[in-house]
Amino acid sequence: MTVSADRLRDLTLELVEVPSPTGDTADAARLYARRLEEVGMDVELLDDVFPATPTVVARLRGSSPGPTVVLNGHLDTVPIPHDPPRVDGDLVYGRGSADMKGALASAAEAVRVVRDGRPFGGEIVIVAIGLHEAPGGRGEDLQHLLGERAFTADAAVVCELSAHDVAVAHLGSATFEITVSRPGMPTHELQTPPGTPHPLIAAARVVEAIRTRAEELAAVEHPWVGAETYFLGELHGGDFYNRHPRTCRLVGTCRWAPSNTLAAVEADFRELLARVAKETGCTIDLDLRLVRGAYEIDPGHELVHALQDAYREVTGAELRPVGIKVVADGALFAAAGIPTVYHGPQGSGAHADVESVPVAELVRAAQVYVALLRRLLC
Numbered sequence: 008m009t010v011s012a013d014r015l016r017d018l019t020l021e022l023v024e025v026p027s028p029t030g031d032t033a034d035a036a037r038l039y040a041r042r043l044e045e046v047g048m049d050v051e052l053l054d055d056v057f058p059a060t061p062t063v064v065a066r067l068r069g070s071s072p073g074p075t076v077v078l079n080g081h082l083d084t085v086p087i088p089h090d091p092p093r094v095d096g097d098l099v100y101g102r103g104s105a106d107m108k109g110a111l112a113s114a115a116e117a118v119r120v121v122r123d124g125r126p127f128g129g130e131i132v133i134v135a136i137g138l139h140e141a142p143g144g145r146g147e148d149l150q151h152l153l154g155e156r157a158f159t160a161d162a163a164v165v166c167e168l169s170a171h172d173v174a175v176a177h178l179g180s181a182t183f184e185i186t187v188s189r190p191g192m193p194t195h196e197l198q199t200p201p202g203t204p205h206p207l208i209a210a211a212r213v214v215e216a217i218r219t220r221a222e223e224l225a226a227v228e229h230p231w232v233g234a235e236t237y238f239l240g241e242l243h244g245g246d247f248y249n250r251h252p253r254t255c256r257l258v259g260t261c262r263w264a265p266s267n268t269l270a271a272v273e274a275d276f277r278e279l280l281a282r283v284a285k286e287t288g289c290t291i292d293l294d295l296r297l298v299r300g301a302y303e304i305d306p307g308h309e310l311v312h313a314l315q316d317a318y319r320e321v322t323g324a325e326l327r328p329v330g331i332k333v334v335a336d337g338a339l340f341a342a343a344g345i346p347t348v349y350h351g352p353q354g355s356g357a358h359a360d361v362e363s364v365p366v367a368e369l370v371r372a373a374q375v376y377v378a379l380l381r382r383l384l385c
């Protein structure tokens with residue numbers, strides 16, 4: 008049995024037709040779970056801790072003992088409106104088609120093909136989650152599965168990114184929210200005692216301190232992932248032209264290399280803000296929240312080689328190792344000690360107004376998963 012383009016197109020469309028913004032994926036999870044059951048998998052729907060976003064854990068056991076290999080994806084999509092789903096020629100359009108319901112269809116199809124092929128040892132586990140896309144999700148459900156539930160495996164494929172190269176590293180990322188404040192109420196500018204700390208002027212110093220730090224970071228290129236960054240995306244403060252304000256808020260991101268840690272980034276950031284607080288007399292609070300950690304795998308790791316061999320078998324071409332900036336769930340699997348690679352179909356328009364995925368890419372990704380599973384499960 009071989010990969011079916013029609014089935015891939017139909018399942019992708021069916022999944023995209025069920026809206027599943029981050030945090031509200033129960034219907035899509037139940038649909039996907041049903042389809043995996045039809046493929047012959049033992050499906051668990053874990054809905055005790057995250058009832059609105061059940062985690063799908065589906066297993067297909069081989070005929071003899073062997074390694075456990077995970078195909079992972081997220082059923083949630085960004086909550087950005089999209090035109091109704093449709094198929095046009097080779098393209099499936101709709102929110103989540105490229106990011107990443109198409110990839111989950113490819114994973115299901117790969118399991119079907121492996122099931123009908125020669126006997127294998129070990130097991131395939133599909134893990135589909137619903138709290139992936141920040142800021143609504145930060146992988147809490149996957150973290151719970153890998154932590155409290157002690158889920159483990161011998162290898163994992165996160166079925167997105169890296170369609171025609173192989174990511175061997177990505178940056179970690181966190182969002183920050185800084186609140187600059189002074190005691191007391193907002194007051195008329197002329198009735199405010201001289202020397203009262205001014206949150207907007209303090210915020211300007213914070214902006215300058217971030218700019219300086221960002222410039223220093225830009226000067227250091229890390230292998231694979233390039234420079235670390237501080238990025239400021241929002242600045243809000245004051246509410247009337249002649250009122251001395253009480254607070255100001257700054258929002259942005261920090262991104263760091265695999266050699267660095269969130270703890271070290273946070274210590275660095277707090278020191279920078281403490282300096283400004285001391286100079287200005289304002290109170291400066293930092294709320295730094297992890298999106299995902301950094302990720303890396305040795306390009307010589309056998310799992311990377313197995314993926315490269317599988318891709319070559321299917322396409323005749325080479326998967327070149329690269330570093331990427333964007334974060335994803337490989338960081339969580341890797342942090343749990345599970346060797347992990349990224350590989351998915353190449354769609355377009357993730358997080359954009361128009362999102363689509365070519366059926367040919369779904370076929371190609373499913374074929375690579377089959378070739379990879381056959382290498383790993385023996």
Ligand SMILES: [Zn+2]
Pocket residue numbers: 081106107167
């Ligand atoms: Zn995604």
